[in-house]
Structure formats: structure tokens, C-alpha cells
Amino acid sequence: MSWEVVMGLEVHLQLATKSKIFSGAANQFGAEPNVQACAVDLGMPGMLPVLNSEAVRYAVMFGLAIDARLGTRSVFDRKNYFYPDLPKGYQVSQFFEPIVCEGEFEIPMEDGSLFPVRITRAHLEEDAGKSVHDAYTGQTGVDLNRAGTPLLEIVTEPDFRTAAQAVAYLKALHSLATYLGISDGNMAEGSMRCDINISLRPTGSDEFGTRTEIKNVNSFKFVEKAIAIETERQQDVLESGGTITQETRLYDADKNETRAMRSKEVANDYRYFPEPDLLPIIIDEEYIDAVRSALPELPRIKRARFISEYALSQYDAALLVDTPTLANYFETAATQSKAPKLTANWILGDLAGALNRDSLQIHQSPVSAESLAGLIVRIADDTLSSKLAKQVFEGLWQQEGTADAIIEARGLKQVTDTGALEAMVDQVIEDHPDQVTQYRAAEENKQKKLLGFFVGQVMKASKGQANPQLLNTLLVAKLRSS
Amino acid sequence: MDSTPAPRGHLANASALSVRDFIVAKLSSVRHGKNTTKSASSSFVLRNECINVGVFGQGESVVASPLSHHSVYPAMITIPADVLSMAQLARLRIDEDALDDVSERFGRTLQLVAELEKIDTEGVTPMSNPHDMNQRLRPDSVTESNQREALQQNAPAVADGFFLVPKVID
Amino acid sequence: MALESLTSASATELASALQAGETSALELTEACFDAIAAHNPTINAVITLCEESALAEAKAADLQLSAGTAGPLTGIPLLHKDIFCTRNVATTCASKMLTNFIPPYDATVVSRLQAAGTVMLGKTNMDEFAMGSSTETSVFGVTRNPWNLNCVPGGSSGGAAAAVAAGFAPLSTGTDTGGSIRQPASLCGITGLKPTYGRVSRLGIIAFASSLDQAGPMTRTVEDAALMLQAMSGVDAGDSTSADLEVPDFTAGLNQPIAGLKIGIPKEYFSHNLDPRVAEKIHEALNALVKEGAELVDIELPHTEQGIATYYIIAPAEASTNLSRYDGVRFGHRCDNPLNLTDLYERSRSEGFGEEVQRRILVGTYALSAGFYDAYFKKAQQVRRLISEDFQKAFERCDVIAGPAAPGTAFELGAKSDDPLAMYLEDIYTLSVNLAGLPGLSIPAGLIDGMPVGLQLIGRSFDETTLLRTGHRFQLCTDHHQAKPTLAGVNP
Known part of the structure; x- marks a missing residue:
């Protein structure tokens, strides 16, 4: 059943x-x-x-x-x-x-x-x-x-x-x-x-079964575990022909079990x-x-506004409005970077990951919303590839200064100068004639795979700083032409 | 309200009596009724059902029918078991040899309230407090400082600032 | 001032003597302690004495008197019912449960009367937790009526009434939940006022029934009651049920005539429950008021008899939970060697509470229990409203309601101890007033076979002024309040 x-x-x-x-x-x-x-x-x-x-x-x-x-x-x-x-x-x-x-x-x-x-x-x-x-x-x-x-x-x-x-x-x-x-x-x-009132009933039934109340479950994780273990217990009782006693039970996190409270x-x-x-x-x-007029913007209102104003997904918006601090962080960074979607991705991705790794809350973040915006701006204007951006983010996390200062100090600027990049591409083509022949002989769908080799070589030569889009365009053009 | 015949004889007459006469009538009726084991045990069952339901309100349906069709009072003849369940709720212990005496007095006191049955209170708003006043609100400020030492002077058992009680099992 | 009058004069007279330098607060206080020493062993009205602090307070009062900074109550000795919490002074409610309880705080009433310059002599006996009408359930033994030592003083404020009657103090505080000020005042031949519910703060008064309890003055004259009420009254931020109303000057209008005053006479208060000799005294008293220009009006209070049942559901219900805090954990009696938690609770409470208190806890628990709430508690609260409306209707036709304070004079010790219901009847004329929250005054109206009878006056909500004016007028035109019991050595 x-x-x-x-x-x-x-x-x-x-x-x-x-x-x-x-x-x-x-x-x-x-x-x-x-x-x-x-x-x-x-x-x-x-x-x-x-x-x-x-x-x-x-x-x-x-x-x-x-x-x-x-x-x-x-x-x-x-x-x-x-x-x-x-x-x-x-x-x-x-x-x-x-x-x-x-x-x-x-x-x-x-x-x-x-x-x-x-x-x-x-x-x-x-x-x-x-x-x-x-x-x-x-x-x-x-x-x-x-x-x-x-x-x-x-x-x-x-x-x-x-x-x-x-x-x-x-x-x-x-x-x-x-x-x-x-x-x-x-x-x-x-x-x-949290106290959980929980009962089971055969799927499709619209009558309620006898419930138990699980007292004082005090973390989100324990709520999940307590529900799972109590569901299992009630199911065992019911399937072995028993009946559920209406009672108060205590969730024991150490033993992961619920037991009737003696008191x-x-x-x-x-x-x-x-x-x-x-x-x-x-x-x-x-x-x-008076109370209503003093209410702050509520999560559901803010969520709707983030979706319409910043074109975020329902899910991203829900995550970002979780706390007022996080929502403010996002709004500050998004306003300054003028790239809200990218900002949301960075906050929910790299920043959240780093905070989680170091068990920090958003208000304890070593990277301020302004600093993060500085980084996003440089991604948006192609100064940084996503790979370089991760390095800059590390620098921000270590509080080495603003994104621009870190780019400068670590020399992480993307090569976007066509002339310089062209020279590197020419050199790579010249150094690898066999691969060039192979590429040119290959069918179009195979060519894509082979292109990766040349990209890798140029990236190596540029110490990873070549602008990937520009590099791609140049390589394809050069390999096709001669 | 007034349809249960036999045990209501005293009560029906009581409406014409003074309080003093009424009470005297009650005394004899209860003394008499004390040994009526049959009615006593039925009232015990009824009451226990109510109590076992636990949360107030849910129990009402159990008693609702006797209340609305006849009076609750005829079933009110008290027996030691009722007294014991009240004593348990109130955390009082009644010595076995005093139980009959306590039960009888408890019952006599309760009989007094049969007086109220006569009053039609349909639609009357219950009155909890003599005045139609609203709750005053206190500003949210901390006005009390640590008075533990003074306040625990009266405590029978303390250790390290805790009040002590025999071991409690949750 | 003659030593004899120091223990029989009114507070107003004593205050004049103090102001005029005819006596001192110290002399007055010592005279009171002498009277207590001489007669308390037989009467047992006072259960705690504060000699040392009282003498210090008296000396401080004398300094104020000589400095000209004294108020109307400065240096006047006073006793508190042992239900008022007094800082660093045992407060027992006459219960084994609280025999060793010493509160680290004062009740608002206590601190207000102290601020008014009164001298606290000690604490008076009472029925345990104020549950009784005879002061026979006290763990400290019975209090005897100074008019006849074989009789009860009434209760629950029996110690306070007996003390004022016996010359122990001109003023004492009482509390009244169903008649506990007015009935003992009636039985001991003194003046007792239960103010309107909310007039006087309940903070620091050990609760019996929260929606009924009210503290008030117990004195030798209405004038004194007005003076004392003045000091006790007023809103208290610490009591949510205290009324935020301006307190009138209770003494200002005392001497106003009562010509044209309409006095309502409820026929239900003169039924066959009433001792006919008491009825006669009340009629005589009403005639005296008519001679002063008052007009009598017949009124009805149709739910008077149901008042008893209503009261004996609501009061025990509230009491049953008010008394749950006595569990042997933070204060109060704790049984020896409890086996477990339940044992601690049950034995501490059963050992600590007397029989009547336990009975009321059981009844109150029952009235609130699942399934019986509607038939008992809710029903009683509905009838309570009807009783309150009866009074409202009556006050459309009169300014004051008059009747007896108790059905008879003081009864013999033990006469009603075995019969709780007979005891409950003692309050038939007083408890409706608590249910409706109105002010009620009991004043001496003469003697029957040497025992006092009290006239009860009931007023409109927060209109103590009219009550006091009427009562004072009565005391101007009669001398019943000047009758004193004969106690060997004090009033030969």
C-alpha cells in the first residue's frame, strides 16, 4: 500500500x-x-x-x-x-x-x-x-x-x-x-x-489518520530527518496491522529516532x-x-520586484531575498555593476561557495558588495575571462585591494589587443603544421574539437590572458584562410 | 433542559425554596445519593472520557449531548474517583481514609451550583472582569536588574543559581 | 491625650492630637503595642509584630510632625492583613504553605501607606489564603471576636477587624473577595470599605480570585476610611486591572448633606435568610438616613441568590490556578525527601494547604475541566453579567443601595466549621458586589444582645464619594460607631 x-x-x-x-x-x-x-x-x-x-x-x-x-x-x-x-x-x-x-x-x-x-x-x-x-x-x-x-x-x-x-x-x-x-x-x-503534527493515510484517502506530535525539532536538517524517521515508524506500525497512538514524541538527533515523552x-x-x-x-x-506603514519591504514583494526589475529567475530571486542583508548586498552590487544577472550568478555561485567553505554569513563576507561589483564590471567589459575572474575573486577574498588593483598587481589583464594576439596565433600555426593539416582535412563538426588544441596553445603562450572570444575568431579565420 | 425525571426531584422543588432551604435539601439528597453506586459509576465514565481527550475543546463533543438534551447536574453526584482525578490534576494528595469525607464535601459544594441551571443565559456574554477596560501596554524597556540572591532566599533547594527539583524525565 | 483614648480614638482625632502636640507618634505606637500585649493573647488578631521598625518609623514621624512636613496620616499606627507582601517581614496568608515566606518586596498598598507616614505595627490574622468567613482556618489558630470571645470575628479579614475593634490600631488594611472586609467589619462593629474593583492596586497582594480581589480600609469611622482610601488609591503601572482614573478627594465632600439622596432597598436582601433582629436594626438605620433627607426606593436585585453559586464557581476556579504556583520549588512549603517530582508536588501542596483551601482548589479545578467549562465556569460568568446588569438597572433609580452586610451577628466558634455551605451563606449580601466590581461599605448600625450589626451601603462603580458621604452622615447623626467592646484593662 x-x-x-x-x-x-x-x-x-x-x-x-x-x-x-x-x-x-x-x-x-x-x-x-x-x-x-x-x-x-x-x-x-x-x-x-x-x-x-x-x-x-x-x-x-x-x-x-x-x-x-x-x-x-x-x-x-x-x-x-x-x-x-x-x-x-x-x-x-x-x-x-x-x-x-x-x-x-x-x-x-x-x-x-x-x-x-x-x-x-x-x-x-x-x-x-x-x-x-x-x-x-x-x-x-x-x-x-x-x-x-x-x-x-x-x-x-x-x-x-x-x-x-x-x-x-x-x-x-x-x-x-x-x-x-x-x-x-x-x-x-x-x-x-518547531513541533510537527504528522499522520499517514492511504494515498487517495481524504480522511486524516491518527497523528503524533514531534516536539522541539530545532534545525532544518532535523526537521527533514525527524519527518523521515517518524514516517517510517508510522508506516511500519500501520503495515504490521497496528494502530498509531495519539501522543507527543521527542526527536532524538543523536539516535535519529522519535520516542514517546514520559512527561x-x-x-x-x-x-x-x-x-x-x-x-x-x-x-x-x-x-x-501605523504598523503597516512602518513595515519593511516583505520578501514576497522584493522577490517579485527582483524578477521584474533585474530579470532574475523565480528561483534566483527567492534565494537572494532570503535575508535583508543578502538582498541588500545583491542590490548594491547589481546597481554598481549594471549586470544584475551576472551579479546574481556570482553571489549564488562563487561567493556563496566561499562563505560556506569558511562558515561565514553574508554580513561577515570579506568581499564587500562594492568590491564584487568592481569585479563584475571587469567581467562585463571583457577585461577578465571567467577563469581570470576567479583569480581576481581569490584576491578580493584575501583582501588584496579592489578588482582593478588586483588585475594590475597580478598582471591578470586579458589580452584583447588584436595585433598581439594575431602574432601569437601565427606563431602557433607555424609551430604545428601537422595539426593544421589535420584540422583543414577534418569535417566541420570534427574541426570544433581540434580547435581546442590551438586555443590551448595560444592560452599557454598568453599565460591564460587571451580573450577567449577574440582568440576563437582569430584562430578560425587564420586556419580557414591560408 | 428539564427532562430527566428521577434524580431531579430535589432540584425541581428547589426553585421554590430559599437558598438556605435549598442547601439543606441538597445535603440530604447528596448524603442519600452517595451510596447509589450505579449513577456514580456512570458519571465516572463520562468524566473520564472528557479528561482523556486531553486538549480542551475537543472533549466537548463527548459531553455535548448530555448537556444539551438533559442537564449535566443530575449526573453530578460525586464519587471518590472524580475527586481523585481532580486531585491528580491539581497535584493534591488525598489520604485514603479521608477520601469519603472529602468526596462528600466536594459533592455538597458542587451541588450548590445547580442553582445556576435555573437561569436562562442564552446569548449573554460571559463577564471575565468587572470593567470594560482595555489592556494597558508597557514600553519595552529593561527595568529589572539581577535580584537572584534576594529572590532565592525563600527557595527550599538551590545550587549554583539553579532551583533544584527531583530528577525530571522528559 | 489620655492613654485610654489613644487606643479608641479615630485616626482623624489622633492626627489632630499629633499635630497639636498633645501626643507623639512614639507614645501612640507604644500605647498600641501595650494594648496588643494585653489582649492579643486572648484575641489572636495579630500574628506578626514589628516593634523595632515601628518604633523607628514612629520616631521618624515625630520628626516630620515637629518639622511641620506631616501629612494627615503621619504617625498613625496601622496593621496589615497578612495577605499584603511586606518587604523583609513574614507574609504567610495564614497558611502553613507560606509560614516561612519573607518577600523581598512591598505591596503597592503597603508602600503607599508607608509613604503617607503611617507606622506599621505588624500583620493580622485571616482565613487561610482569605478563604473563609470566620478566621477559623488560619494555621495560627482562630481569632476571637472582642465583643464575645466565644464568637468568631468574621472573615477573612477577621484579624484586622478584631484588632481595630480591640484598640490595637486605629487603621488596618483588609482585602475583600466576597465580603472579607465588610462581613468582619459588621461582626466586629467597625467601618470597612471595599473600594470599586480597580480603585486600589492588587500588586503585591497574594491573589485569591484575581477578578474579585480588592483591598480596602478597615477603620473606626467613615472619615478615617476616606483618609486611608485616599492614600491607597490610584492607578499602578504594575497592575493591569487598576483603573487609570483620577482619584477624587474623598474627604472634601464628606460633610455635604444627603438631602434628596435616593437609597435603593433590594427586597431580596430582606428575605427569610436574614435574622429578623438584624432586619430591624437596618430599618432603624434607614430611618435615621431618611431623617437626614434621604429618600427610600424599592429596587430589585433578582439574581441575588444565584450570586452564591456564581461566586463559588468563579472564585475557586481563579483560586485553583492562582494557587498552582505553590509547588515547593521556588518558595513555600516543601515536603521532606520527595521521591520524585509528582511526590514533591502532591505532598508539598497537601501538607501546605489546609482543608478549605484544598476543597476550593478541587472545586475550581472541576469547574474549569474539559467538558464542564461551559456548564460551570462559562455559565457562572454569564450569570455574573446578569448580576452586574441588575445593579446597573437598580442604579437608574437610586444613588446608593442599602441593606445588611451579613445575615446575622457573629456566630460561635466552630458553629459553621463543619458545614462549608452554611459558611458560604454568610456572604450572600456581599459577594454580588464583588461580582459586579462595585464599592461597598459596612458601618456599625447598633447591637443585638451586645453584638454588632453592620449596615451595608453599595455604590455605583467608582463612586466611593457618595458612599462615604452617606456613611459619614450616618455617623454624624448616630453613635453606633462609638460603641466599644469591653476588654478588661483597656475599657473598664
């Missing part, structure tokens, strides 16, 4: 506010345990929450960016359960009336198509603390620095059928959050965490009810308009 995988994703996005969602404690990663947990975060007796305005603004920005319906009246609820990292015994979240309602998000796929994902809702809530399990014998240490970090939980409809779609969605979401500046998107530090074994009854310490959040048209 063949199976169809059905998935919905829940992403917890940490919002990059200065302070916590309900307290004035700092919202920063990596501090000593509990030094950023104030009395409110610890749920001390008598303490009360006060809502951070930026958390609300960020949620509204996100809602506008995905064209969602906004909850002009939204309400916080308490989600009740006991856990050591949850100081009050309840999480303040939004259950009944979220701030962001239905929206849609178009995801650019590798084949250039757009995959629409329906967003069910996005709501504000507070993050929990962290437990440290290995440091103390028989005990768990609880660090509540993270408690109260603002989260936007973004929930999709069960629209995903492949891991590639899921990963593309997550990447697009990451990109959007970065554009909006609402999250640092640092997955290694848990700024973006979630007892079905929870969260007893949601409106949080009486907070009042409804009312956002009016004026507020929404």
Missing part, C-alpha cells in the same frame, strides 16, 4: 524584544542561571503581569505580513499544567481569541513554483524556563531566565505532504521573521522551534480560561495603519 504523509506545523518564534512579555527583566540568551528571572517571571506571590507593547506590535507586523485577519480584540488565557520550568503552574497564552487569525503564506519552491500554506492562527504567549538534567545527581536544575520570553506561536493547517515543503515553509518563515526584525531567528539558541504520558486537561490579571487587547485601525 502506498501512504500519503499529512503534516501541520507549529512554530514557536521568540520575539526579539528588549524585555520580557510580562515583566521588565532582560530578554537575552546565555546569562547565568536565574539572573534574568525577576519576581514576576518566578511567579512570586502577589506579582502581576503587564504586557509589553513591542510584543503586540511584532505580532501585528507578522499578521499584516501574511495578510491575516487580525484579532482586533484578543484575550490572554491561562493554560494550566504543572512542570518545574513553568513557575506559575500556568502559561499565559491565547486560546479562545488569538491576536492573528487566518492568513496565507506562499512558499517559493526549488522548481520555481509557489506553494501556498494556510496559517490557522498565531498567538502571543510566554516561554517557559529550562531544565538542566545532567549536572546534579538525582536532581534537575531549573533556570527560569527564559521564562517570560515573548513567543509568537504560528500554527498551520495540515497542508504539508513532503518534508521539502515543510522545510521550505520553515525557511520562508525564518526569512520573514528576519525581514520584519521581530526575531533573531537563531535556531541553535532556540529562537525558532506527557498522562493526558493533560489544560483548563484554559481567560487570564483575569490581564484585560482584552484592543487594536484599532489607526494602530494597524
